[in-house]
Amino acid sequence: MIPGTPNDRFVAIAESLKPTLNTTKSSPIGLIKCVADEKAILGWTAEDAGKSEEVKSLRDGDEIIFDFGTHRAGFFEFDIDAVLTGVEPADAPVRLKIIFGEVLNDVAESFDDYKAWISKSWLPDEIINIDYLPALKYRMRRRHAFRYIKIQVISTSLRFGVKFSNPTAYAVSSAPVEDPAPLSFTNAGDWLSEDEKTKLRKIDEVSLRTLRNCMHTVYEDGPRRDMRLWIGDLRLQALCSYATFKDYSLAKRCMYLFAGLPFNDEGLLCACVYEKPVPKFGGNSIVDYAMLFAVTLLDYVKASGDIECGKELFPIAAKQFSFFAKNFTQDLRYTIPERNMSDGGEGWHFVDCESVLRDTLFSIRLTLNLVGQLTLDKESSEHAIMIYCLKATQELAELLNLDAPAFILPDSTSSVPVTTIIEKLTNAHRQHYFDANRGVFVSGQDKQVSWAANAWAVLAGVPESKEAAAKAMQVTYEMEGAIMGMTPYLHHYLCEALVAVGLDKLAVKHIIDYWGSMVDAGAETFWEGWDPKQPRSSPYGDLHSNS
């Protein structure tokens, strides 16, 4: 396939919006030692190991772990000097292994048996050699994401050990330096217990940190890996940012990058784009992400009031459905063609991370880790996402005072307005995917019940009443064997749906259970994948790839 021709004007607009990063300097709060602990969710507890300036001299094989107190994305700089064993100066270079830890596991466990299928280049360990001591303000070349930094001395010489001073983290982010005020619960949540409020404040703190540490010159999907802009992540990050850091221009930049770097010349959007070293198309397209661009744009216009941007990007948002209309059957079911995900290209349906199990190549590698988990059937979720996003398109058209688009569906030969399509698809959804006996939305031949199917149906406004919607959510949530969510991404839509149907308390309970369990497990930022029941599982095949 051939990448879409870039729209240079859009890319230029995006580049003009590139933010400068704020830098925040900080020092470790102390040294720690990792102690294996069966009671700790991820197996390790940190023990105080004194102050960093108290370490006298490190020789071959010695190691220390700096604890910077919280997680950040940024650069590490330090001074290093020799501690001489006699009168001679340091007579050789010093070789160090430096490991950046987001969680204790990163600095407590060896990477030697790393078994993820994603590149081990992502592992946060580096080896450096420093020729002359003292070396002042030695700065590691690359940005890392870390709370902990382990330094292992590989080699000095007979003549000297080394001592570190002024270990300094330079956190970078395009978020404002000041965090918003902690949750006050003055406008909502007066029914919460103090314990719940405390827990929610902590979850909010970690959420904000996650957002901050993903905010660079784009909204990155993760601060360690893969540090890349994806539509699905962008939508939720920007939404969160409008409510907290009040950022609008980074979201705008990101949308223009997508608009400027289409997947093909027909204007299908990429699922992700690359910005470094130069903006570049991402090589694959995700159906639900392309559709969610309209929602992202709608969120942005509503939050920022930037009608001009809305008008400019509306045609791109509005046309995405035209690429997927052909996936509907005559009776308006949605069909998902078989596809080898490792190829890149189009036709990838995401919804949630478990999708990788559909793929032979990956499923072999993942089987050991995800054994016992069922594969999410995505048919009805995608169907609902179409409706949800077409509704956003319609709302956008109204807001911007533009004509709503029209499309040809397989059930007719002429194009029909989007309002009609929404109606038709809503009816079809009720007809094909609602199990009236159980009161839940289902997917596929086996009538699989999943959080995804029900959350998206609810968010798409498919249920005939709020009561029916609430029942679908409640039943699904409590159903033994229902397919749950793997990623915080999907858990978000679950909670959004719970709130939408009035199940606020259940939503809060879920937030505390799910995100709270990450906090309990030591998360300083929320991870891309997390299953509280299998804390060491990973959608990538190795815990050290979860970021």
Next chain:
Amino acid sequence: MIPGTPNDRFVAIAESLKPTLNTTKSSPIGLIKCVADEKAILGWTAEDAGKSEEVKSLRDGDEIIFDFGTHRAGFFEFDIDAVLTGVEPADAPVRLKIIFGEVLNDVAESFDDYKAWISKSWLPDEIINIDYLPALKYRMRRRHAFRYIKIQVISTSLRFGVKFSNPTAYAVSSAPVEDPAPLSFTNAGDWLSEDEKTKLRKIDEVSLRTLRNCMHTVYEDGPRRDMRLWIGDLRLQALCSYATFKDYSLAKRCMYLFAGLPFNDEGLLCACVYEKPVPKFGGNSIVDYAMLFAVTLLDYVKASGDIECGKELFPIAAKQFSFFAKNFTQDLRYTIPERNMSDGGEGWHFVDCESVLRDTLFSIRLTLNLVGQLTLDKESSEHAIMIYCLKATQELAELLNLDAPAFILPDSTSSVPVTTIIEKLTNAHRQHYFDANRGVFVSGQDKQVSWAANAWAVLAGVPESKEAAAKAMQVTYEMEGAIMGMTPYLHHYLCEALVAVGLDKLAVKHIIDYWGSMVDAGAETFWEGWDPKQPRSSPYGDLHSNS
């Protein structure tokens, strides 16, 4: 012990003489593959592996070896781009191991079983991670010494391999960019065969390269390791440079560094000084090196005509003997106190590298490698070096029109002029160290015969006639069991002595045998230690530390 107080004025003069380095850019001549070869002296032959631009894509585990044609000290820079397996861009960093080879062994053999006692930080391997591709003009941070560069791809991702382009070496040296003309043999050596002339031209070429690649902001003892200024090395390097690159100011800078950074407040000279990150005393003092400072200064004044420098540094050169006069017995033998070399400090007697065998700590580590080699007894060598250097002091005094110094020897209570001391020591040397039966100079209770003892006695002018001197050299050279030399440093003094006694042809034969054998073994620069009979031996316990 306390370091000597620096002489700031001398250090400032040294710093004012710091040269700027010339940079020479070059590209590989091609790719090679290392093939095990029993006939090759060091076990490996290079096979042509094509042109570097022909390599299509390198994936995890792949490696290439660039051959830059000759050895240099400098920086490595390259462009690297992704070679995509599909339509997606490179979606992960690339991790590379880069190994700089002075000889094939460096790039053909694993360093995993490195067993030298000197720091493995000297090993020329680096691991780097590059986040964004293409990366243009990626420059390794550190200076390396290399002819070959092996690049091993540790990890890319499923999506891409990598391709290197514009691999570029930036050689740095303070030597002039142009080499002197090849040896013409017009003034000497008309008796040489064409084969010998060819061989000598090659040896000269490697000598010049060695010198060039050691010439930076000081005369370094080795281009890879330890890149440090030592008096003994400086003396020979400067001497060579006066005859070739015509450098005077680097030698002057080096002498001022020694003068400015004394070992103690009495003015004893350090054996080495450090210049990076700031000039710093070297922490140890070698008796013969301190004495050779006078010779270094004499060479410099004669070559450059810089009388002013000679006068300024003369008092420092002239006083060195005062520190060692106490080591003589009443009957003017020289005694070498026991000393643990790993301590640094003073009282180290070098002469040749085998000295390390005297030391328990090192001898244990070296035994396996040097089994069967006898330890050099240094007593008579040091005695002769004293005479040799006192003669240089006297000559300097005459040249500079200054008073020659006087010292108190243990055989009297008042000081005597240096001319008298030279006479006394010469007589003592003949009396204690000359074995009239065999016609050779000996050392120690076992009357050990060595190249060192005889070369230094000859250079010191101890023999009663040129014939006796020639006989001593000839007999020693041919004597089964005589202690030979380990380092090119000592081999130099052997050859200088052979020439001094008229054995020019033997000197040339030896140069061809010894330095020629290094060339035959693949030396692009001459090594610090070399035993043609044990090509894989090392004074440091591992071949990969010989540089």
